[in-house]
Amino acid sequence: xxxxxxxxxxxxxxxxxxxxxxxxxxxxxxxxxxxxxxxxxxxxxxxxxxxxxxxxxxxxxxxxxxxxxxxxxxxxxxxxxxxxxxxxxxxxxxxxxxxxxxxxxxxxxxxxxxxxxxxxxxxxxxxxxxxxxxxxxxxxxxxxxxxxxxxxxxxxxxxxxxxxxxxxxxxxxxxxxxxxxxxxxxxxxxxxxxxxxxxxxxxxxxxxxxxxxxxxxxxxxxxxxxxxxxxxxxxxxxxxxxxxxxxxxxxxxxxxxxxxxxxxxxxxxxxxxxxxxxxxxxxxxxxxxxxxxxxxxxxxxxxxxxxxxxxxxxxxxxxxxxxxxxxxxxxxxxxxxxxxxxxxxxxxxxxxxxxxxxxxxxx
Amino acid sequence: xxxxxxxxxxxxxxxxxxxxxxxxxxxxxxxxxxxxxxxxxxxxxxxxxxxxxxxxxxxxxxxxxxxxxxxxxxxxxxxxxxxxxxxxxxxxxxxxxxxxxxxxxxxxxxxxxxxxxxxxxxxxxxxxxxxxxxxxxxxxxxxxxxxxxxxxxxxxxxxxxxxxxxxxxxxxxxxxxxxxxxxxxxxxxxxxxxxxxxxxxxxxxxx
Numbered sequence: 156x157x158x159x160x161x162x163x164x165x166x167x168x169x170x171x172x173x174x175x176x177x178x179x180x181x182x183x184x185x186x187x188x189x190x191x192x193x194x195x196x197x198x199x200x201x202x203x204x205x206x207x208x209x210x211x212x213x214x215x216x217x218x219x220x221x222x223x224x225x226x227x228x229x230x231x232x233x234x235x236x237x238x239x240x241x242x243x244x245x246x247x248x249x250x251x252x253x254x255x256x257x258x259x260x261x262x263x264x265x266x267x268x269x270x271x272x273x274x275x276x277x278x279x280x281x282x283x284x285x286x287x288x289x290x291x292x293x294x295x296x297x298x299x300x301x302x303x304x305x306x307x308x309x310x311x312x313x314x315x316x317x318x319x320x321x322x323x324x325x326x327x328x329x330x331x332x333x334x335x336x337x338x339x340x341x342x343x344x345x346x347x348x349x350x351x352x353x354x355x356x357x358x359x360x361x362x363x364x365x366x367x368x369x370x371x372x373x374x375x376x377x378x379x380x381x382x383x384x385x386x387x388x389x390x391x392x393x394x395x396x397x398x399x400x401x402x403x404x405x406x407x408x409x410x411x412x413x414x415x416x417x418x419x420x421x422x423x424x425x426x427x428x429x430x431x432x433x434x435x436x437x438x439x440x441x442x443x444x445x446x447x448x449x450x451x452x453x454x455x456x457x458x459x460x461x462x463x464x465x466x467x468x469x470x471x472x473x474x475x476x477x478x479x480x481x482x483x484x485x486x487x488x489x490x491x492x493x494x495x496x497x498x499x500x501x502x503x504x505x506x507x508x509x510x511x512x513x514x515x516x517x518x
Numbered sequence: 519x520x521x522x523x524x525x526x527x528x529x530x531x532x533x534x535x536x537x538x539x540x541x542x543x544x545x546x547x548x549x550x551x552x553x554x555x556x557x558x559x560x561x562x563x564x565x566x567x568x569x570x571x572x573x574x575x576x577x578x579x580x581x582x583x584x585x586x587x588x589x590x591x592x593x594x595x596x597x598x599x600x601x602x603x604x605x606x607x608x609x610x611x612x613x614x615x616x617x618x619x620x621x622x623x624x625x626x627x628x629x630x631x632x633x634x635x636x637x638x639x640x641x642x643x644x645x646x647x648x649x650x651x652x653x654x655x656x657x658x659x660x661x662x663x664x665x666x667x668x669x670x671x672x673x674x675x676x677x678x679x680x681x682x683x684x685x686x687x688x689x690x691x692x693x694x695x696x697x698x699x700x701x702x703x704x705x706x707x708x709x710x711x712x713x714x715x716x717x718x719x720x721x722x723x724x725x
Contacts, residue, residue, distance in 0.1 A: 289718050293722075343714070343718070344718075347716075358575065358577075359577045363577065374712070378715075417575050421571040429577070
């Protein structure tokens with residue numbers, strides 16, 4: 156089981172001080188948070204990709220390459236890589252390059268992006284969102300697996316005898332997750348390829364994501380990648396902790412009340428009752444996170460959102476200390492308990508390399 | 519047989535609720551037969567805050583979720599709104615905005631409205647009817663508008679001499695007729711909704 160954090164990369168005014176960080180501060184804070192993630196023993200850091208204010212991470216491989224150079228163990232990922240508006244050729248090149256530089260410590264999560272105006276900025280049309288996700292990923296998948304690709308599709312210029320360079324490290328393409336908030340087509344896509352499926356799992360009640368994950372598991376088995384229980388599932392989550400539960404609620408409330416996504420809506424209490432958000436003591440975070448397994452089955456990756464809504468860097472780093480000291484060791488132990496031996500871990504470069512080398516040779 | 523009434527009146531009691539109850543009683547009477555008729559009334563006033571939250575968060579909480587499920591399970595719907603500023607009330611529209619846009623497909627719907635003056639009665643046909651057509655509901659031909667004066671008078675030349683009571687009866691008759699003749703669609707299984715991936719890929723191959 157992998158644990159990590161994912162960041163949206165929003166520049167948001169701190170509602171308690173009315174101070175807005177500069178883009179430079181926010182970018183540097185994201186890097187500091189990533190380095191802290193390795194320090195406290197997390198497995199994964201994932202950054203969003205956005206091309207509109209108030210978000211800063213428009214160039215994920217630049218940021219992840221920098222973080223890769225300053226970390227040893229951390230897996231670097233995305234949340235998400237826009238498979239619709241990025242040219243799949245450029246994704247193939249950029250992330251293969253990153254994979255080499257990071258010695259294989261990378262994977263990606265594909266997403267469509269739901270901001271209509273972004274699509275035409277990159278010459279695309281949001282009404283074609285699902286077909287773009289399907290065609291572009293099919294091409295990306297081929298570019299990482301075939302040295303020479305001749306290809307023709309609907310959305311980009313054809314390729315004649317094209318080789319994407321560098322070739323993936325050790326000939327093993329990065330593992331791919333597909334993130335979705337509402338599209339069964341994407342669960343189907345992830346199942347078809349035997350890729351991972353990540354349910355964002357923040358903002359909405361679990362029942363919604365249960366349907367998508369159950370569909371993915373069922374279709375994963377249908378396509379012969381394993382049993383439904385062996386499908387590769389990732390979940391998001393959102394937490395704010397203080398040792399004393401009341402302190403956590405008091406401190407987080409102004410950030411909650413003014414948060415860009417759900418602020419000025421339901422109360423903190425209503426929202427924590429309805430969604431996976433936990434605001435409270437480390438023990439409450441542990442208890443709620445452990446319920447995810449009951450709702451979704453044994454899964455492979457848990458990412459927390461910890462640095463949004465204008466929370467200052469200092470607070471985020473304190474949160475990460477609590478996560479590393481009090482929550483992570485317990486979660487690792489509890490999630491390992493009772494985990495069937497045939498439920499796989501999330502694929503890594505090492506495990507994919509080993510799998511390739513032990514796979515029967517097809518004549 | 520499951521008849522659901524959505525009413526967007528704001529005062530308690532409201533003339534909108536009064537009209538809704540008259541329509542529901544008239545429809546129930548005409549539906550009475552072998553099958554028992556269940557009537558569920560949804561007062562949007564009680565859900566106003568949940569509806570606003572849904573607009574902000576994107577999901578329905580608690581009582582609103584139950585109400586949306588109730589509408590989804592209906593065999594027929596009576597939808598009544600006060601006319602505000604020449605159209606349905608914002609609350610009424612917001613409820614149908616957060617309803618799944620397939621929830622009413624193929625379902626008989628009776629639309630009705632209340633207002634201070636009969637001058638706004640065409641809002642039923644200019645605003646409510648197109649909205650339910652978008653939702654692929656089958657809107658019964660007679661829409662019932664009750665202006666203040668209708669509560670205390672019979673019909674006039676503009677209503678073919680039919681008073682409010684008779685118009686309620688005619689609309690209820692039409693609704694009941696459609697509900698009794700309707701074959702409900704079988705529930706969809708989750709995997710039925712998925713287009714197999716090969717088919718999705720094939721649809722994109724250059725022709």
